[in-house]
Amino acid sequence: MDLLQDLAWRGIIYQQSDEEGLKELLSNQKISLYCGADPTADSLHIGHLVPFLTLRRFQQHGHRPIVLVGGATGLIGDPSGKSEERNLQTLEKVQENVAGIQKQLAAIFEFDGENGAEMVNNYDWAGSMDIVTFLRDIGKHIGVNYMLAKDTIASRLETGISFTEFTYTILQAMDFNHLYEHHGCKLQIGGSDQWGNITSGLELIRKMQPEGAKAFGLTIPLVTKADGTKFGKTEGGAVWLNPEKTTPYEFYQFWINTADADVVKYLKFFTFLSHEEIDQLAMSVQEEPHLRKAQKVLAEEMTRLIHGEGSLEQAIKISQALFSGDVKSLTAAEIEQGFKDVPSFDVKDAEGNLVDLLVAAKISPSKRQAREDIANGAVTINGEKITDTTYSLQESDRIEGQFTIIRRGKKKYTLIKY
Structure with missing residues (x-):
């Protein structure tokens, strides 16, 4: 089974700009592709993970991932999914957030070897661009009518959208065009809410690059829960990748408490387990749900990936101690994790x-x-x-x-x- 077939089996593909063209491209060559995130906070949460894990799947198949953290776009604010203007952050705060997020993403990818990942920050090419250059060299290629047709912009016309956020899609398009021109990047992937921004990048590449230039876009469906509640949220708020915001024990517990109705889908979306391994766990959910084997494997895989083997072992130890009542075996540091929300x-x-x-x-x-x-x-x-x-x-x-x-x-x- 090839990469695109694997992604389809996992339910990861939502939209493609040119399905047959991308299939042909991937069958003939190894490509560079990118996924980005804006540093709106000093940490990503688990809702950000699937696109980046998908980028990692491409790397496992020999393609070269470009991991972008938007130091420039983070200063502007993406209107996607927002009903009102974002609060602008200072340059210093955004740069601090960039450093935190880059560290988290670095743990997911391999940076050595022929297809080693590359970490980039769009502030490096957008931060120094003057307004006249932006308007003449970039803005001239994107029509206002084209932008107004974007769902993310059209949905804000009644409530209002600033020129700042109105131009966000052009900035992200500029990223794709820059990476295409300077890094040979042929594909952008992102969440389904990024489709409008991705297609803006395709349009800019079509207008600015030599005739015949071809790039592609692929989006991933929004992760949902079977009961209709929002994925990645707990009573305490978002499940963060930063261990100071969400401890490894809390992170582990989030995954181990996954409902039977969701666990197989999450194994497909978030883990790198084989089809055979996931099928066996799916059978266990049906035939012996009380053992919660699938949830345990999901929690172990995710905690190991994000926090490492040592933190996984610690999370399991805390869980077992609380279940058995043998809390005396815990260290003070483990108690701080396990009893963070206890009176x-x-x-x-x-x-x-x-x-x-x-x-x-x-x-x-x-x-x-x-x-x-x-x-x-x-x-x-x-x-x-x-x-x-x-x-x-x-x-x-x-x-x-x-x-x-x-x-x-x-x-x-x-x-x-x-």
């Missing part, structure tokens, strides 16, 4: 009566209830059951001198911080 209570002294602490930390509503909870074996300290109502916390109850984990009942955890 916490700060105390100054390591020692103190457990009953008083349960009430002060609002774990139990009263001293009477606290005593009953302890006597009934409903309270554990660092995973160990305490039934002595006169028990006082000791120095030995502090994990690395920083935390004590109290659980009341089966699921109510509280993190005591010193």
Whole structure:
């Protein structure tokens, strides 16, 4: 099965500018192609991943990926999918975001070898262009009527769109034309919301490059969930690639909690597993869903890809400790990850009566209830059951001198911080 057949099997192809032409091109030569992202934040989230992972699939088949982070377009703002103007960011902030995103994308691609990836920033060629050059050499080739026909622009005409965002599609078109001319780039891929920008690039290449110049565009469908809710969102917000925003444990848990109705699709979209491996996991979902084999493999593959083997092992360790109640085996750093969203209570002294602490930390509503909870074996300290109502916390109850984990009942955890 060739690359395009594989992409079709995975459900990754949404739109193509010239299906037969691209098929012929890829069957005859190895090409350079690109995908880009604007640095609207200092981190990508998982909603950005599929186009870049698709770019990686091309690299695995011998093609050369160009990874673009839009230091220039990030200063302007893409109107795609927006009902109102974006807030403009400072150059310093955008450059900071570029550095963070480049580091994340660098972990996905191979940069060595004949088809090693190349990282580019469109600020390098757009940032120094003066307005007259932009209007004469670029803007002259893109008609206003052509731009008004773009869905991303047409949808904003009633609510209003600034000239700044109106010209965004020309800037991205300029990227494709620049990469075609200077890097031999023949294909741009992106999410389905980027179709208008991609076709603007094709139009600019047709107008500015020698007769017969041929480039292609391919988009990827929006990732959706079977229940209709938005993919990549949790109660705490977006699932980020930055481990300081979304810990590797939280990242792992997001994937392992994937619904049965979605997991096979996500295995196809996000992992590099073979068709045979995915088919076997799909069969497991049907015949033994309680084992959640597909979810475990998905969580392992994604956490390893984004955060590395060490962070994966740590995420699994935290998950197993929380499931078994053996929290004493965790390090302080692992506790910070696993109990990031658990209610916490700060105390100054390591020692103190457990009953008083349960009430002060609002774990139990009263001293009477606290005593009953302890006597009934409903309270554990660092995973160990305490039934002595006169028990006082000791120095030995502090994990690395920083935390004590109290659980009341089966699921109510509280993190005591010193």
